[in-house]
Amino acid sequence: KNLKKYYPITGGVFGKEVGVVKAVDDVSFTVKKGETFGLVGESGCGKSTTGRSLLRLIEPTSGEVVFDGTDVIGLQGEALRKMRRNMQIVFQDPFASLNPRHNIGKILEEPLLVHGIGSSSERKQRVRELLEVVGLSGYHATRYPHQFSGGQRQRIGIARALMLNPKLIVADEPVSALDVSIQSQVLNLMQDLQRDLGLTYLFIAHDLSVVRHISDRVGVMYLGRLVELTRSEELYRNPLHPYTRSLLSAVPSPDPDAVRERIILQGDVPSPANPPTGCTFHTRCPHVTDECQQVRPEFRDVGGGHFVACHLYNA
Ligand code: SF4
Ligand code: MG
Secondary structure, three states: OOEEEEEEEEEOOOOEEEEEEEEEEEEOOOOOOOOEEEEEOOOOOOHHHHHHHHOOOOOOOEOOOEEOOEEHHHOOHHHHHHHHHOEEEEOOOOOOOOOOOOOHHHHHHHHHHHOOOOOHHHHHHHHHHHHHHOOOOHHHHHOOHHHOOHHHHHHHHHHHHHOOOOOEEEEEOOOOOOOHHHHHHHHHHHHHHHHHHOOEEEEEEOOHHHHHOOOOEEEEEEOOEEEEEEEHHHHHHOOOOHHHHHHHHOOOOOOOOOOOOOOOOOOOOOOOOOOOOOOOOOOOOOOOOHHHHHOOOOOEEOOOOOEEOOHHHOO
């Protein structure tokens, strides 16, 4: 709720604060139990910062993160540790996130050790179980990360996230580093696990085509703000925000009869240290008006839980 993450920019010999980067700027959304919520946007739009703030891997500047009725932001010590068991993360680059000097058994056992769970033999049993759950084998526990392919390493990353029986998994671009042929295998695995274990996903991606089939609802971010949020089918069938439309126009349509005009945006994403006034998308929007340059559009429900921040849809 109203999540913000601002980074100060310092300059000069005294390191004085000369500005601020609004990486996440007043973002609110709800992820429902058992659903997959896709969070989409170009790199630097604040989607990873949002995901990490939920887990408090990054401390937000302000706002609330309410998980099962508890505000996670206020938690300290043991209460925070307990809460963290429920919320785990899968990283984009499984290689960078697995310690190359540790074998897989040790990597997977670590979360159990940190939380003081089980005896040594129970932990080893749990490691073997989880390796099988993600489609590997118990004997893989003695191998090292470099002995696995990218897809296998992401399976290990997923197994690690599951070790503590979490309820929510933040998956931060879990397939973007993988070959296209491997992506769907990992996505299928994640969907099977969701069904079997009752997991809830916040699925972060830069590409709308990846989240299309896996997400129940999708939020689109631009320069630290949510610009559109709705059910997945609705977003693909009836995108409202000009930014969403341009993103979708770049995605090949599964329907050969659909004539989709390719919308090419002007210019680059502006610097988050110096975002445009009014609607932050106005420097690139084909529908920009004077109002857009001055007034920030409210993020509001235009019907049936379809939210958009754009003056085109003012009543
Ligand atoms: Fe474009 Fe204006 Fe809508 Fe922003 S508010 S997306 S500039 S039409
Ligand atoms: Mg990122």
